[in-house]
Amino acid sequence: MARSLPWMDSVGDTLQRLRETFSAGRTRPAEFRATQLEGLGRFLRDNKQLLQEALARDLRKPDFESEVSEFSMAQHEIHLALRNLRAWMKDEKVPRSLGTQLDRAFIRKEPFGLVLIIVPWNYPLNLTLVPLVGALAAGNCVVLKPSEISKNMEQVLAEVLPRYLDQSCFAMVLGGPEETGQLLEHRFDYIFFTGSPRVGRIVMTAAAKHLTPVTLELGGKNPCYVDDNCDPETVANRVAFFRYFNTGQTCVAPDYVLCSPEMQERLLPALQSTIARFFGEDPRSSPNLGRIINDKHFQRLQGLLGCGRVAIGGQSDQSDRYIAPTVLVDVQETEPVMQEEIFGPILPIVNVRSLDEAIDFINRREKPLALYAFSKSSEVVKQVLARTSSGGFCGNDGFMHVSLASLPFGGVGASGMGRYHGKFSFDTFSHHRGCLLRSQGMEKIYSIRYPPYTPRNLRMLLVAMETRSCSCTLL
16 A cells, blocks of 8 residues: 655655656556556545545535536546557657658657656645546656645545555655655656645746756636626626635636626626525525635635725635625725735626727736636637637636646646646656667668768758658658
8 A cells, every 4th residue: 555654754765666666667558557547536436425525624615516626527537548548658650751761750658757746725636636647647656745735635635545556656745835845855757736826936946956847737817808798697607606616716717807897887786696696695604605725815815805895795704714705896906806816705806998908907917827708709709819828718608628628728927837637637747759760771871961971962861851741762
């Protein structure tokens, strides 16, 4: 059984054990990789109630939200990897030049070796298993660092998950920022981090010391442009659902709305009605609204309630870590709620006079992880898509693009680097090795490369080096 590491043990010894497993080639066969993925599937099936209880204790997450955003997405990734594993592992043929028509040219997908996955607290099961699927499918040995903030899920993962994976290729490290910092002092072959941009910079700095490649899945302030040509009830339904899902503690949630004062007047009553329909007149008693993860985050969010003017909600109770679904208006760009990722059930509305002004507002800020545009006009949505940059984009809905394993998920600029989900996860945790195999024959033809150089040989060589997709040969 793989084990969690008390810090009295030598982390270096454990990493060395994992490296020896990788060097021995044990993780490379497709059969071994499939066995690990099947173990993850059994882990989900066997312990579903235990995992749901942990999510409820940490975040008071409704079972509906847990099923949609944690279990089903993780299970789908496992099934997808198992169905496609051999195809993903297969060498990928590439076009050849005239001078390489007699050779074999291909891309081989090789595991990096020993990879580190650092997990956040907001979707602690999904964001553990989905990257882990990619790392194991690609044939790596893995050190997993779950979040200490979602402490109940951390405990379940530490006590139960190792039973389902081979101890020779998997280890788990527990602890907080200090232990994570110590862990990052060691060399890994790849680091996958999900979390805040602040901690992302720390991870990238540590990785740079060893020239370790990284994927950084960070956050940001995700804009949501609402055009005047919209049905306010539809917009309210979709924006409220995705803003208050998981109590707003979602890195791809709409972080603020950009709209005209006229649309704001139409949107506010629609949002008021939608919030009441979703969560009742007293959202605190609703079984469909979770809670803030801990007191530190609650106090940070409570401070943001003083920005602008509360138009809807605004109630809070620290003893219950409860913040009502809230909408703020008259918000200024310089206020704290517009300077940091909110990560809670608070939705500011900022007024703009036109599409151009909205796009300028978006482009003045760091590139977000996600960007949303609502309009009955497809041309408006296409303009927002064409004239901005973000990790992902969705027109006329919330973060549904994240649910498609056929789309890459990742940030750009300050919202991160790298991508995963589905085959993108396998590719992220694989080194794509360019390979060319040539026989020792045909030396007379290949000798045009050698000195003494002549203009005729140069002309022939340049023609031979052009990449072609035809099947012609030198013969």
